[in-house]
Amino acid sequence: MPKLHTQVLQAIRDHSFRVSVRKLKQQGHRRITALRLQDIQQLISEAVERVLTERDLTLDKRERVGVEREVHEEFQRLLAEHQRVLKDHESVTHKFADLQQRYGLLQEELLQQQVLLEAERKRELDADSLTLSKEGLVDVGTRIREAVHLVLSSGGVDFTNGTADKLSQLETRIVDVTSQILEHERLVGYERDRHDHDDRIEQLERRIGKLRKHLADTEDSLAKLAKVKGIDPGVSSIYRSIQGLDGADPTAGKKKEFLKDIFDQNLALRD
Amino acid sequence: MSDKDHGVLYIGMDLGTSRTSISASNGVRETVESFVGYPKDVVARKMIGREALFGAEALSKRLSVNIFKPLEKGVIKSTEDGASIEENMKAARDLIQHAISLAKPRKDELIYAVIGAPAEASIHNKKSIIDAAREVIDSVMLCSEPFAVAYGLDMLDDTLVIDIGAGTVDLCRMHGTMPDADDQVTLTTAGDYVDEQLYELLKHRCEGADFNLNMVKRFKEKHAFVTTASEPVIATFPVEGKPTQFDVTDEVRTASRKMVPPIVDALGKLISSFDPEFQGRLRERVLLGGGGSQVRGLDRAIEEVMAERLGGGQVIKVEEPMYAGSNGALKIAHDMPEEYWEKLK
Ligand SMILES: Nc1ncnc2c1ncn2[C@@H]1O[C@H](COP(=O)(O)OP(=O)(O)OP(=O)(O)O)[C@@H](O)[C@H]1O
Numbered sequence: 019m020p021k022l023h024t025q026v027l028q029a030i031r032d033h034s035f036r037v038s039v040r041k042l043k044q045q046g047h048r049r050i051t052a053l054r055l056q057d058i059q060q061l062i063s064e065a066v067e068r069v070l071t072e073r074d075l076t077l078d079k080r081e082r083v084g085v086e087r088e089v090h091e092e093f094q095r096l097l098a099e100h101q102r103v104l105k106d107h108e109s110v111t112h113k114f115a116d117l118q119q120r121y122g123l124l125q126e127e128l129l130q131q132q133v134l135l136e137a138e139r140k141r142e143l144d145a146d147s148l149t150l151s152k153e154g155l156v157d158v159g160t161r162i163r164e165a166v167h168l169v170l171s172s173g174g175v176d177f178t179n180g181t182a183d184k185l186s187q188l189e190t191r192i193v194d195v196t197s198q199i200l201e202h203e204r205l206v207g208y209e210r211d212r213h214d215h216d217d218r219i220e221q222l223e224r225r226i227g228k229l230r231k232h233l234a235d236t237e238d239s240l241a242k243l244a245k246v247k248g249i250d251p252g253v254s255s256i257y258r259s260i261q262g263l264d265g266a267d268p269t270a271g272k273k274k275e276f277l278k279d280i281f282d283q284n285l286a287l288r289d
Numbered sequence: 290m291s292d293k294d295h296g297v298l299y300i301g302m303d304l305g306t307s308r309t310s311i312s313a314s315n316g317v318r319e320t321v322e323s324f325v326g327y328p329k330d331v332v333a334r335k336m337i338g339r340e341a342l343f344g345a346e347a348l349s350k351r352l353s354v355n356i357f358k359p360l361e362k363g364v365i366k367s368t369e370d371g372a373s374i375e376e377n378m379k380a381a382r383d384l385i386q387h388a389i390s391l392a393k394p395r396k397d398e399l400i401y402a403v404i405g406a407p408a409e410a411s412i413h414n415k416k417s418i419i420d421a422a423r424e425v426i427d428s429v430m431l432c433s434e435p436f437a438v439a440y441g442l443d444m445l446d447d448t449l450v451i452d453i454g455a456g457t458v459d460l461c462r463m464h465g466t467m468p469d470a471d472d473q474v475t476l477t478t479a480g481d482y483v484d485e486q487l488y489e490l491l492k493h494r495c496e497g498a499d500f501n502l503n504m505v506k507r508f509k510e511k512h513a514f515v516t517t518a519s520e521p522v523i524a525t526f527p528v529e530g531k532p533t534q535f536d537v538t539d540e541v542r543t544a545s546r547k548m549v550p551p552i553v554d555a556l557g558k559l560i561s562s563f564d565p566e567f568q569g570r571l572r573e574r575v576l577l578g579g580g581g582s583q584v585r586g587l588d589r590a591i592e593e594v595m596a597e598r599l600g601g602g603q604v605i606k607v608e609e610p611m612y613a614g615s616n617g618a619l620k621i622a623h624d625m626p627e628e629y630w631e632k633l634k
Contacts, residue, residue, distance in 0.1 A: 252395035253315040255298035260399075260627040272445060272465060273624060279467040280621065281629040284430040287415055288633065
């Protein structure tokens, strides 16, 4: 069947490609599934045999062409299936590698955020210190000025008796007012700081919670994919149907007895 | 199992004491040493990432796993090193299931398997083997290991099968009907015995050298021979840390040859108790298989001693001794009628 031969070769050409071992290695392949020519031949002869036994063995020309076509189709089908399996496997492997990388990054980030949270929790708030920004300073200056002005204009300080005395009174008042203002500022600053601190902790906790969830989801997807990946689709048997002894085997009769003996022994084992 | 509509995968398995091999009708053939290793603790499990390791991989991680050799001497039982029968049973089950997975079965194919089991396995053991296999395949049958070898080679009449394993040499007489107890002889002068003999001889020959039984076994598997002439066999062992070479040709030959006399004695027993009319034919059809048959020149050496003691004989070495059993089991599976498989489902 020269025509069949050419068709088969063409089919092999259509479905295969050349690649160097080095290239495969570069692509990270450690193991490859190779379809040996021997296997291909086996697939083909199995296909031929199957088709022939389903038909009358004496074939006229038209039937022969029909057989050729069917064989060709069967072969194409087997080859396509093989390719599909390989492709599926490859895409799953890629996805798996991506997810693994993502998982690693998430883990790293979670660790960082946990360190930050820990540090923030440990940070002690100093209620006795007063820090003023430039704006804060201007603000305090303005308020002191206003306070002095208020003191002077309200007549809270009596200038009619000795000046020195009056100046000392004024000084006391200003110190009072200033410390009130600063105390107020200190309290406001402390409150702000505590608020920031709480906010930051809450924010970190929220972020960590989210990361944890992402991580769990990724882990879940990884496990699911690992299962799919682990479920190697397997290698097809060359048989489509149950076989049995070949009637043409000259020792078939004797073998039949042996097979029955084996079966009987096994049946006895089940009881 | 209506979803199994893709085809039928036949598997032949040789479940050996030291090695388990499978041959399948999808062209896959694999072999694994019959070791199962379970992680010792949580840390080891994390590190290994699997519940169990098999064969060489289990051995290579022996510090982090507990090693089981579930079919020691062909039977699943409690062993001297403290493994309970339940533990060995579990290890045997895992090993069988691992071996089947090596065949790469498809989910949508019927799987029918024939397992060649050690001749000495008890009924209870056989039942456990079947139970383990049934968890992952559709139908399974056991058969005697030497019978599978003979069936695979179409030598079912007047044939003597010698199967040299690690723990035992099994001899079986085939005469057209199923062999029974009278047709079988089991010797313990097998691979392990040769290892021990060689170890003792090397202790004298290589004084001061550092080596253990396992190293000797590996060395034997590379160099064992029984012929009179041979290239010198050189072993390199450390002496006080320094690699030192020893000519161990004589020691290797002597140890390997120790298997021959007991085998010929057993052959003599099986031949002389056979129908005199067919004794001549039986003598001429001696099949030699099993891992231990790979000793160079063993077939000729057995023939020579047969000529001396039994007046002649011919020994045929099976091709691919590692797969002779599983190939035979595969052939049995292929030939088995559908109704039998169905009944055992
Ligand atoms: N190349 C070799 N030369 C000599 N001996 C070998 C060689 N390869 C393997 N062996 C030996 O063969 C033995 C294992 O044989 P095999 O794998 O057939 O055993 P098994 O079937 O597991 O054992 P058993 O028949 O006892 O159940 C071991 O003793 C091993 O050292």
